[in-house]
Amino acid sequence: MGRFDFSQLACSNAAQPSMVVCAAPPTIGSYHNARSDMTGSGLVSTNMLFAYSAYFIGTASPGPSNLAIMSIATTGGRKAAFTFALGVMTGSFFWALLATLGVSAALIAWSHFLMAIKIFGGVYLLWLAFKSCRSALTMTPSAPLRAQSKPLAHLYRRGALLHLTNPKAILVWISIAALASPTGAGQVHAIAVVPGCLVIGILVFGGYAALFSTATARRLYSRARRALEGCLAIVFGIAGIKLLTSSV
Numbered sequence: 001m002g003r004f005d006f007s008q009l010a011c012s013n014a015a016q017p018s019m020v021v022c023a024a025p026p027t028i029g030s031y032h033n034a035r036s037d038m039t040g041s042g043l044v045s046t047n048m049l050f051a052y053s054a055y056f057i058g059t060a061s062p063g064p065s066n067l068a069i070m071s072i073a074t075t076g077g078r079k080a081a082f083t084f085a086l087g088v089m090t091g092s093f094f095w096a097l098l099a100t101l102g103v104s105a106a107l108i109a110w111s112h113f114l115m116a117i118k119i120f121g122g123v124y125l126l127w128l129a130f131k132s133c134r135s136a137l138t139m140t141p142s143a144p145l146r147a148q149s150k151p152l153a154h155l156y157r158r159g160a161l162l163h164l165t166n167p168k169a170i171l172v173w174i175s176i177a178a179l180a181s182p183t184g185a186g187q188v189h190a191i192a193v194v195p196g197c198l199v200i201g202i203l204v205f206g207g208y209a210a211l212f213s214t215a216t217a218r219r220l221y222s223r224a225r226r227a228l229e230g231c232l233a234i235v236f237g238i239a240g241i242k243l244l245t246s247s248v
């Protein structure tokens with residue numbers, strides 16, 4: 001029995017209007033491409049999840065920005081703390097844009113810029129340590145009055161300056177942008193991670209501001225004010241010294 005040619009049957013059926021023309025079966029190459037596309041989408045989702053997780057851990061961990069928000073929340077109230085936190089997020093968003101657009105890498109390559117940011121940031125942290133130490137040495141709780149009398153624009157500038165003068169924030173955002181992008185992908189994936197990280201930052205910093213501005217937290221602060229201000233001075237001082245002496 002001779003071998004039947006199915007291609008001739010397909011051609012003859014295609015010539016009849018009443019018959020349905022069947023599409024060609026998928027090839028191995030098309031199956032491989034589809035599988036690659038699905039794998040690529042999975043990598044994008046995984047990378048974005050890793051980037052969000054890393055950013056959440058970094059923002060939620062105790063640091064100069066979080067401690068400053070706690071201090072302002074307990075001394076100046078919720079509105080002052082939210083304003084300071086907004087300044088911190090503005091500085092973070094500035095470095096995020098530079099990192100995702102590739103500008104931060106060029107700035108880091110210029111050693112004089114990074115050195116200037118490091119010196120300015122270290123001196124600023126030491127100045128904050130001095131203010132906290134002076135507050136801890138005072139017997140009267142005058143810190144709340146000073147915090148409440150400061151205009152909101154001043155608190156906003158302080159928050160932005162605290163983040164803009166931290167060169168490690170530049171490196172963190174470069175790492176976040178690289179972590180969010182699959183291998184061989186463009187800047188689209190890096191830019192896409194910024195809004196989600198900003199939402200996380202607002203929730204974390206805003207949560208600190210809301211939590212430590214409650215009446216209970218402020219009462220606890222008034223009782224342990226000198227000890228807490230002393231701890232804050234130590235943290236700011238260590239962070240400033242480490243920043244000035246680091247190789248970053």
